[in-house]
Amino acid sequence: MSLAAIVYIFNTIIRKIFGFFYHWYTEGSRGYWQFVMEYLTEIDRFISLRIMLANWYKPLYGDYSRAGRLIGIPIRLFRITVGIAFYAIALAMFAAAYALYVALPLFLLSRLV
Numbered sequence: 001m002s003l004a005a006i007v008y009i010f011n012t013i014i015r016k017i018f019g020f021f022y023h024w025y026t027e028g029s030r031g032y033w034q035f036v037m038e039y040l041t042e043i044d045r046f047i048s049l050r051i052m053l054a055n056w057y058k059p060l061y062g063d064y065s066r067a068g069r070l071i072g073i074p075i076r077l078f079r080i081t082v083g084i085a086f087y088a089i090a091l092a093m094f095a096a097a098y099a100l101y102v103a104l105p106l107f108l109l110s111r112l113v
Contacts, residue, residue, distance in 0.1 A: 024105055032101065036094045040087070049083035052076050 044050060059065075059072035 021105065025102070028101070029098075032098060040090065043086075043090070047079075047083045047086060049080065049087070052080045052083065056080060 056076045057073065058076075059068040060075060061068075061072075063069075063072065
């Protein structure tokens with residue numbers, strides 16, 4: 001085998017290894033966080049946190065009577081609190097899953113050596 005063939009094989013192997021890590025950490029990360037944002041956007045349709053934050057001081061269903069104000073504002077504040085807690089839990093779970101995703105190739109490489 002000639003020296004040129006050995007150099008070509010070595011370069012190809014190195015390029016494929018670095019190509020894998022580039023794809024795993026850039027394209028994979030971009031796709032993962034895009035999925036997370038789409039998921040949170042879809043969940044926001046159910047929780048409607050942005051709408052609650054925009055209208056937190058208004059009574060529910062436009063009921064401006066005294067009872068409507070006394071009931072509506074605390075209910076909105078409760079929904080805002082629950083929504084923020086849900087988002088915090090969801091983001092913590094997604095961050096933990098991402099940490100595992102990032103560590104997986106390094107862990108597998110450490111097991112090979």
